[in-house]
Amino acid sequence: MRRRFNYTGRTRIFEKDIRIAVMEPETGMKEFAADLILGDYKLPPDAPVWIEAYDRYAVVRYQFGTVANPHTENKCSLAELSGTDTFHFRVKIIDPNNHSRLLGLAKNINATSPHDEDAPARSLLRLARDDLRGRPWKLEFPVGQYPILYIDNSIDAGTSLARLNIFFQAVVFPQVVETILGRILLADEYRPSSEVDDEDEWKASWIAFAETLPGVSRLETDSDSTTESLTNWIEDVVEGFSRNINAIRKIRITLKEIEA
Amino acid sequence: MILKRFNAQGIEKFHSILQQYRLGANVVAPLQILESQQFTETLATRVDIPVTIFTTRMELARSISDAVKRASLPDDMLDIGLWSWLSAAYFDTVCPIGKNGLRNILSDYRYIPSNSYKNFYRHLIRGPVRIYRLFLESPEMASIVLCQQPSMPGDFVEQLASRQERVTSRAVIGAATILYFDESRRMPRRGSAPNSRKPGTLRRYIDILDQLELTYDLYSISSQELLNLLPTEFTNSRFG
Numbered sequence: 001m002r003r004r005f006n007y008t009g010r011t012r013i014f015e016k017d018i019r020i021a022v023m024e025p026e027t028g029m030k031e032f033a034a035d036l037i038l039g040d041y042k043l044p045p046d047a048p049v050w051i052e053a054y055d056r057y058a059v060v061r062y063q064f065g066t067v068a069n070p071h072t073e074n075k076c077s078l079a080e081l082s083g084t085d086t087f088h089f090r091v092k093i094i095d096p097n098n099h100s101r102l103l104g105l106a107k108n109i110n111a112t113s114p115h116d117e118d119a120p121a122r123s124l125l126r127l128a129r130d131d132l133r134g135r136p137w138k139l140e141f142p143v144g145q146y147p148i149l150y151i152d153n154s155i156d157a158g159t160s161l162a163r164l165n166i167f168f169q170a171v172v173f174p175q176v177v178e179t180i181l182g183r184i185l186l187a188d189e190y191r192p193s194s195e196v197d198d199e200d201e202w203k204a205s206w207i208a209f210a211e212t213l214p215g216v217s218r219l220e221t222d223s224d225s226t227t228e229s230l231t232n233w234i235e236d237v238v239e240g241f242s243r244n245i246n247a248i249r250k251i252r253i254t255l256k257e258i259e260a
Numbered sequence: 261m262i263l264k265r266f267n268a269q270g271i272e273k274f275h276s277i278l279q280q281y282r283l284g285a286n287v288v289a290p291l292q293i294l295e296s297q298q299f300t301e302t303l304a305t306r307v308d309i310p311v312t313i314f315t316t317r318m319e320l321a322r323s324i325s326d327a328v329k330r331a332s333l334p335d336d337m338l339d340i341g342l343w344s345w346l347s348a349a350y351f352d353t354v355c356p357i358g359k360n361g362l363r364n365i366l367s368d369y370r371y372i373p374s375n376s377y378k379n380f381y382r383h384l385i386r387g388p389v390r391i392y393r394l395f396l397e398s399p400e401m402a403s404i405v406l407c408q409q410p411s412m413p414g415d416f417v418e419q420l421a422s423r424q425e426r427v428t429s430r431a432v433i434g435a436a437t438i439l440y441f442d443e444s445r446r447m448p449r450r451g452s453a454p455n456s457r458k459p460g461t462l463r464r465y466i467d468i469l470d471q472l473e474l475t476y477d478l479y480s481i482s483s484q485e486l487l488n489l490l491p492t493e494f495t496n497s498r499f500g
Contacts, residue, residue, distance in 0.1 A: 010475060050477070056380055057337045057390050059428040061479060092477050100481040102474075130375040131271070131340070133368075142377045150376070153340075154268065 011041055012198065013091055013106035020051070020089050022078065022111040030078040032111065036070040036091065043067045043104055046096045053078055055087040067093060087111075107198055108145055124202075124209055125149050125176065127159035137162075137172060139179055144199035147180055170250035174242045180206055181234045191221040213240035261294075261349060263307040263327055265341035270299030274344055274372060281355075281365045289351040300345065307331045314353045316446075317413065318399060318406040321392035324385060340373050343386045347371035353410050354384040381421045384410055391421060394428055401430065401483075404437040407446055415453040416440065419466050425473065432469060434483030439465065439494060459493035468494075 019035040034051055045068035052061045053076075060080050065071040081087050089111070093104030110123065125147055132138050132152040140148045151161055161168050184190045184203045192207050211218055216236050220229075242248070266274060270293060277290045293299045309327045314320035324346060328336050336342065347354055347370075354371060355363050369379040373386050381387050388406055395402040405417050405427070413421075420436060421427045440452040440462065453462040468490060472478065478486065487494070 050480075052479070054424060054428070056377070056424055058394065059424070059479075094477055094480060100476050100478075100485060102477050128375055131372065133275075140377060148377065153375075 010102055011043060011093070011104040013038070013041065013093070013104050015106060015109060018089075018091055018106055018109055020109060020111045030081075032076045032078060032089075034064065034070075034076070034089075034091075036064070038067045038070055038093070038104075041067070041093075041104060043093055044096055047103055048094045048096065048099075050092045050094065051076070052090040052092065053081060053087055054090070055081050057081070064091075066096075105198070108201070124206055125180075127151065127162050129153040129159060139176060141183060144202070146202045146205075147183075149176060166250040167254040169245060170242075170247040170254075173245065174238050174247060177210075177241050178234060178238045181210060181237060185230045185234065186227060191225075192219065210237040210241075213237055213244055215240045215243070261309050261311050262302075263309050263331055263342075264294070264300045264302055264345055265339060266293075266299055266345045266348075267301050267341060270296070271341060271344050271372060273299050274348055275368060277348075278365055278368055278371060281363055284362070290348045291351075294345065294349055301341065303331050303333070305331050309349070312353075313356075314350065314410055316406065317388035317408050317410050317417075318392070318403070320350070320353060320385065320410045321388035321406060322399070325389045325392050325396075328389065337386065337390065338375075343383055344372045346385045347383075350385065350410075356411055381427075382413075384413070387413065387417070387421065391427060391433075395430070395433070401434045401437055403446075404441045404448060405433065407441065407448070414448070415462060416448055419453075419462055425478070426469065429478040431478050431481045431483050431486040435486045435490075436462075436465065438483060438487065464493065465490075 017037040017040075020032055021034075022030055022032045024030050032051075032053060036049065038049070045066060047067045049064040049066060049070045050061055051064045052059050054060075058080055060076075060078065062072060062074065062076045078087065089109040091104075091106040091109065092102060095101035095103050123146065126145075126149070128148050128150050130138075130150045130153060132150060134152075136152050136155065138150045140150065142148065149162060151157075151159055155161060157165060162172070184206055188203070190200060190203045192204055207219055210216055217233070219233055273293055274290065277293070307327050307330045310323060314323065328342070333339060333342065351371075355365060357363055366384075367379075367382075368374075369376070369382055370384050373383040374380055381390065388410065391402055391405055392399055399406065405413075405420055408414050408417065416436070420433060426432045439460075440448050442449045451461075455463075457463045457467065469478070472486075472489060476489070481489075
């Protein structure tokens, strides 16, 4: 099992202290506004704060005041990004006495949903489209980031297939859950710990989610944990998840509709 | 030639043409589908592009970046039909005929863009255009990842362009150009990117960046400041 230790002295900024809302004004050019709560961190009040918005193709950076006053009067435009809706944010706190030294960091931040500005639009699974050459869907695991479920781009419904189509959800999602937890616990041999490394945050979130499902016990990962016990726990999760989303019922409804 | 894009049928046709090439069908560039109404869409803005063979990624990126910009397409980086059509239009550039008289057909994502995080940067035209745009004010700063032949990007591109935080950092790319770009030959220095982790080589540079990224903001730093942070193994270049 791989363990990581944080010797960097860098402060981790938690996502709960960050609210970033993306807006699309009448100009059509997206921009964002941010609300950062940094007062409880042991950081120099005059340390500069930067927010970076990025997608695969580009990054835009905005100086966002200081730890004591994380604020900007400037418009934070996202126009330079490619237009994909899969951009993310980083928040960086820089040493006021050394302009390149990193004192604090939050990575892989999602924007707040426009429909619920109080809750971050955290998604355990990101959706994207790609040419999958005959496969209807595929999972990928970018390093240190939440998994991505790709839907073949010749399917007209696109990513809404996963968001809205109950048959797709019932048939595909249990397998997705099983694959992701297998990756986390069996392939990567990740074990939850009290201090979560940035790169493992998505794994901790998935385990925490799994433990909330009906009929799923807390994951025990002592030295006696075997592949068999972990596999059994994953099975419990998949069953609990399937019941939670009413997978069987969704399939039956869809089949009845087809017959009708 | 007028810039166009493939429609869904055109992209599928291009996939099948690539497969035919792999089976040794013929070596003629797939020009026959570039103008076909069945396989292409006309862009709203008419843009002429040169009929030529580009010899470096820099030349290719400069010309195509400018042409695509003139087309004023929204979200052009995501336009699979556009970049696929460009690959077919410049097939002799991205897939030249080798000394044996055959084309070496690489994976489809080299010619038809993939959105997969593993391959999105590997498209032989969209890839260099992406980097060129990031360094639009001083493209020479990115010479280490734009100097190669378009059909053979090589290890510098693979190692530096695969990670968003590296390729978008002027310091990371600028310092790599200072360390590894041979100005006189307009190519990477000989011996600077072996597969092993010899002192001062590309893979050691990547290892050190992985460490520095934990404690430094590599966007706030200049190339020279980054060079100053590197260990002594990088001080004296011993590459040809």
